[in-house]
Amino acid sequence: MKENKGIDSFQYMKDYELERIFPVEFRKKMRVYSFHKGDLLFTTGQMLNELYFLVEGKIKIYTLTPEGKSLINRFKRPLGVIGDVEYVKGSPVINSVEAVSDGVMLAATFTDLKVLEANHPPFTRFLLETVAHKFYTESQATSLHMLYPVEVRLASYLLSISSDGEGTLFHQEMRTENLTELAEWVGTSYRHLNRVLKRMNAGDIIERLNGSIKIKDLEKLRHLANGNIYE
Amino acid sequence: MKENKGIDSFQYMKDYELERIFPVEFRKKMRVYSFHKGDLLFTTGQMLNELYFLVEGKIKIYTLTPEGKSLINRFKRPLGVIGDVEYVKGSPVINSVEAVSDGVMLAATFTDLKVLEANHPPFTRFLLETVAHKFYTESQATSLHMLYPVEVRLASYLLSISSDGEGTLFHQEMRTENLTELAEWVGTSYRHLNRVLKRMNAGDIIERLNGSIKIKDLEKLRHLANGNIYE
DNA sequence: AGAGGGAAAGGACATATGTCCTTTCCGGAA
DNA sequence: TTCCGGAAAGGACATATGTCCTTTCCCTCT
Known part of the structure; x- marks a missing residue:
């Protein structure tokens, strides 16, 4: 820099x-x-x-x-x-x-x-709001991480990045830049992430194509995430 | 209230x-x-x-x-x-x-x-400092929780509550008000906490007497905690 | 088309942790 | 002192997750 x-x-x-x-x-x-x-x-x-x-x-x-x-x-x-x-x-x-x-x-x-x-x-007020928001987010993340298994966290993640504004909600496609990074994000090992993805795949919740992840069943995903959502 | x-x-x-x-x-x-x-x-x-x-x-x-x-x-x-x-x-x-x-x-x-x-x-400044500190603590805790097993978190906890001011550092005695609460604190199940305590006991790191925990080997405990400490 | 490299997928096995129970222990109430 | 209830300890087994490797797949460069 x-x-x-x-x-x-x-x-x-x-x-x-x-x-x-x-x-x-x-x-x-x-x-x-x-x-x-x-x-x-x-x-x-x-x-x-x-x-x-x-x-x-x-x-x-x-x-x-x-x-x-x-x-x-x-x-x-x-x-x-x-x-x-x-x-x-x-x-x-x-x-x-x-x-x-x-x-x-x-x-x-x-x-x-x-x-x-x-x-x-x-300016102080601005900082206060910034930090308060960071704390809030961090706090949510901690609870999510401590209380639920990787599957739930992954589901939350997938939901949070699937722009669910319009009706074209389904079959969202999102190419994960990198699975290694995704693993570090949900806080698990690459191997385990893969395992969980496979399970979701088998459950027809997602579909894996050339390293990309497509959501097949949003409802099941929501059910898995159990109300938890990042941010 | x-x-x-x-x-x-x-x-x-x-x-x-x-x-x-x-x-x-x-x-x-x-x-x-x-x-x-x-x-x-x-x-x-x-x-x-x-x-x-x-x-x-x-x-x-x-x-x-x-x-x-x-x-x-x-x-x-x-x-x-x-x-x-x-x-x-x-x-x-x-x-x-x-x-x-x-x-x-x-x-x-x-x-x-x-x-x-x-x-x-x-007052705004005071709030800012308060929240910043909360964030800092929360952030440390998250990393600790995500990256290390219960044994490490427990060691950190024991260290943090053992007032290590004086020379009477060793054989600190601290009666855990309640093991269930301790389990919720380190973020694990009662059963598992017990298991880890037993292991520490077997390793002569702590000693359990009537539900109280006595630190026997502060050095080993420090080594386990691996530099991590609450707060 | 062929070769090579890095990411994706997954097998095998070990460890960490959770769940469900049963057994002990200990202190207070009768 | 005896009895009882809640907390402490721990056995047995299942699940979650990690570690170490091997195998596949693509993609790109030649």
Whole structure:
């Protein structure tokens, strides 16, 4: 990730309604960074001195254990805030962050932000809402993970990414970029994920074609997920 | 839980440094409730209209599944804040709350708080710090739960409650109020907890006497916990 | 078309954890 | 002291999940 002065940060701030929380003078102090797919953006334990706003692209937040196991905590798309908890607590980075696609982030230093907070309450309020939402999501996820088997979590996941707006609800097709990643997301091993997928396949709940997963029976899936849904 | 006008809320506010976040005029609007051991204080799904401050006693926050399984998310002692996320998000209560002992809570209505926020930034800041810390803790717990077996979580728990301040570190004795509760806390079944305890016992890591657990080998325990520790 | 590499699928076996019961133990009520 | 009930301990068996490998499949490059 590196600074990119050629990008118009003001447009992004307008698009994502950051103007309300950042006064004009403040906006000028912010920096713009761009990154590429696969970049390791932040690492557990590292100290931050800037708060970041994801305004373009997709990133994933994950935990690495000393033994090398990895668990994806969540994905983020614009508008995502990175480093909020670290800013408030003054603690080192909790989870590692990796770019899933190319993207852009805006940044403001902690020092500037502290000054801003002193004169501009809306920013603190914004942070509060952000963190509250993160907590809420995390809390739901914890319960889901602790109380139900992989099958249920997988069903929830499939439901949450199947855009169920229209009537063309059925036979949704969603190519999983990568089964390994999916496994890390639901918090299980690749092997086991495969096993559960096979079971769902046998139960005519989904259909697997060339590595893609097609939902065949939304009702059964809902029944499996048992009311649980991500986010 | 019921209102108790006989209790001096001002003393509590002084003790827990709430005076900084609540101006004098505001303090008068706050109510005091007392509750008894075993009281069900809040239930999942319920709507709140007050924010609570635990100033006396101990409570537990837990999740109940439709199937009746239960998972303890955390315990709280003074000063604990209850309803912060619900206040910010305007959402129904996430987890149920039960009194573990008799206790006292102060309360302020959401309506009053919104007015307060508009004129008194320190309160918003306080909430932000509270929620950030909750998120941090929750996040650690999630990783621990997802990535390690019960044995590790149990070791972490035992370490976290063994006050390791003095030199009398060894042979700490801590009577688990209740093994069932401990099981819900580490997120496993009573049976399995028992099994793991037995294994630790056989490994001379702990010693079980009349339902109490005595730590025999702190080093082994640390090794098991593998650097993970609650809170 | 042929070769090679990485992801997908799955077999075999071990471990972790859950469920259902039965047996012990211990402290309080009679 | 005796009896009883709830909590502690643990046996037996089923299920969930992990680990280590091997086999298939595609896709791409040559």
